[in-house]
Amino acid sequence: xxxxHDDPVLYEKEKAEVEAHFPELRFVxxxxxxxxxxxxxxMFEEQVLDHYSVELQLPRNHPTxxxxxxxxxxxxxxxxxRHIIAADGTACVLLPDERWRLWPVGSPLLEYLTGPxxxxxxxxxxxEEGHSWPFGQWAHGAKGVxxxxxxxxxxxxxxxxTTYLDYLAAKKVxxxxxCPCKSGKKLRDCHFDQVKDLREKISRKDAxxxxxxxxxxxxxxxxxxxxxxxxxxxxx
Amino acid sequence: MTADEYLYDILASQTLGDDSDxxxxxxxxxxxxxxxxxxxxxxxxxxxxxxxxxAKGTMNKESYDLDxxxxxxxxxxxxxxxxxxxxxxxxxxxxxxxxxEPKGSALRLKGCNPEDLGVDFHIDVVPGRFxxxxxxxxxxxxxxxxxxxLKTNLDVHLDHVRDSCLIDAIRVAKLWRVxxxxxxxxxxxxxxxxxxxxxxxxKNLSAQMEHFWTQLRDNSANLTVQDPAxxxxxxxxxxxxxxxxxxxxAPAKHTLEQIDSSGWEAVFGKxxxxxxxxxxxxxRRAAAAATPSxxxxxxx
Numbered sequence: 001x002x003x004x005h006d007d008p009v010l011y012e013k014e015k016a017e018v019e020a021h022f023p024e025l026r027f028v029x030x031x032x033x034x035x036x037x038x039x040x041x042x043m044f045e046e047q048v049l050d051h052y053s054v055e056l057q058l059p060r061n062h063p064t065x066x067x068x069x070x071x072x073x074x075x076x077x078x079x080x081x082r083h084i085i086a087a088d089g090t091a092c093v094l095l096p097d098e099r100w101r102l103w104p105v106g107s108p109l110l111e112y113l114t115g116p117x118x119x120x121x122x123x124x125x126x127x128e129e130g131h132s133w134p135f136g137q138w139a140h141g142a143k144g145v146x147x148x149x150x151x152x153x154x155x156x157x158x159x160x161x162t163t164y165l166d167y168l169a170a171k172k173v174x175x176x177x178x179c180p181c182k183s184g185k186k187l188r189d190c191h192f193d194q195v196k197d198l199r200e201k202i203s204r205k206d207a208x209x210x211x212x213x214x215x216x217x218x219x220x221x222x223x224x225x226x227x228x229x230x231x232x233x234x235x236x
Numbered sequence: 237m238t239a240d241e242y243l244y245d246i247l248a249s250q251t252l253g254d255d256s257d258x259x260x261x262x263x264x265x266x267x268x269x270x271x272x273x274x275x276x277x278x279x280x281x282x283x284x285x286x287x288x289x290x291a292k293g294t295m296n297k298e299s300y301d302l303d304x305x306x307x308x309x310x311x312x313x314x315x316x317x318x319x320x321x322x323x324x325x326x327x328x329x330x331x332x333x334x335x336x337e338p339k340g341s342a343l344r345l346k347g348c349n350p351e352d353l354g355v356d357f358h359i360d361v362v363p364g365r366f367x368x369x370x371x372x373x374x375x376x377x378x379x380x381x382x383x384x385x386l387k388t389n390l391d392v393h394l395d396h397v398r399d400s401c402l403i404d405a406i407r408v409a410k411l412w413r414v415x416x417x418x419x420x421x422x423x424x425x426x427x428x429x430x431x432x433x434x435x436x437x438x439k440n441l442s443a444q445m446e447h448f449w450t451q452l453r454d455n456s457a458n459l460t461v462q463d464p465a466x467x468x469x470x471x472x473x474x475x476x477x478x479x480x481x482x483x484x485x486a487p488a489k490h491t492l493e494q495i496d497s498s499g500w501e502a503v504f505g506k507x508x509x510x511x512x513x514x515x516x517x518x519x520r521r522a523a524a525a526a527t528p529s530x531x532x533x534x535x536x
Contacts, residue, residue: 044525092531114527122522123523144533
């Protein structure tokens with residue numbers, strides 16, 4: 001079964017909201033998958049600044065999973081610095097671990113379109129016109145994961161980071177475990193609340209992926225002269 | 237931004253650099269046309285050169301033609317005995333690759349292949365014959381009008397414009413003509429600008445243009461121009477008749493009113509710099525209001 005069959009009310013609600021806000025986008029069901037296709041307008045104060053031909057493939061577990069986004073007009077070069085995977089044209093709109101901040105699980109699809117997706121295409125327009133990414137960009141692969149957790153956990157210690165991720169990926173965490181912060185204290189006496197909070201925000205699956213990514217990369221994830229994300233120049 | 241800075245920005249945005257796609261296309265066309273002509277007149281001593289705005293330095297991006305002269309040496313009859321023969325033989329030669337439309341002394345080239353059928357390449361070929369061995373004056377055939385032979389001199393025309401010190405004013409006037417869809421020939425407009433601004437060469441560009449439009453508004457009825465290469469033989473009065481003069485006076489008046497009430501931007505719109513700055517500003521504001529999110533890529 002698919003989400004649109006399980007929850008036809010949600011399907012109709014998402015469809016109505018998206019098509020009302022973006023009149024040139026259409027919901028299409030093909031092979032039991034829901035796609036959103038058409039012209040995606042980059043707007044500001046009711047003025048269309050740009051538009052892109054897009055296809056969003058909603059996952060079978062929508063709205064839990066992230067949509068797969070493709071720019072179908074062939075306008076954005078399939079290059080890593082444009083955050084498009086060359087092999088299949090998939091756009092890397094956000095770091096999944098950061099999703100809770102940008103489009104929390106259970107939020108309407110429209111908020112994904114007006115939020116991170118809009119920022120992604122606004123950024124593409126600005127890069128195309130010779131500017132930097134307006135809010136900066138995560139480094140590719142493990143380095144980007146490292147940057148994200150370094151900012152969030154306020155540490156550059158890879159061992160601390162991976163221990164946190166290990167705890168986030170675990171089925172359960174126990175208070176008598178050692179705190180990942182290396183204080184030597186038990187978790188319940190140290191950063192238990194922080195870990196619980198992060199476990200609510202970051203899915204176990206995403207944490208597990210990041211754990212694996214950082215472990216595999218080892219110190220190469222941190223030995224990057226560009227480990228500091230570029231300063232956002234347009235950030236409010 | 238001062239009025240002059242504005243006008244020079246407008247002209248800069250209208251400039252076609254040598255490495256621009258437009259100029260490269262023109263150069264390619266010119267090479268093709270010259271080869272076609274020379275291949276067809278192998279035994280003829282021909283002079284093939286750029287004429288028009290390309291040679292004068294008055295070309296604007298918004299509207300430009302490529303004028304190419306193809307003059308036969310004096311006494312050479314291999315391309316045709318009469319001027320009309322030379323004109324017709326050029327037409328036949330060019331028709332092998334183009335659709336050719338007679339246009340006064342010129343032959344306008346358009347596409348004739350399925351992929352470019354009827355496309356106006358904005359290329360005019362002007363066949364003619366030098367009057368003597370000095371290769372300066374030339375006779376042109378005129379396909380329309382009562383007089384079939386016109387004496388002219390390309391170098392005198394080029395020098396008249398290039399030495400006028402009014403190239404910028406001419407380019408602004410040409411742009412104004414295009415924007416107002418005025419049916420005045422380029423050559424006649426150039427002569428009018430030079431005549432009206434002869435004693436204003438030391439003025440800055442905006443003052444020159446205001447004077448030019450003021451004269452068109454107030455004194456166009458008295459405006460006459462002469463062909464510097466043939467002042468007595470080439471009557472240009474038909475090219476600047478009373479009807480056209482009144483057609484020039486009205487937009488000149490309107491332009492001066494626009495400058496007075498709304499400034500120069502009202503005449504030619506925003507410059508590229510201004511448009512770019514406005515674009516950057518709105519993108520900046522859009523980014524400031526957007527959800528700050530950073531893109532990523534799974535694999536390094």
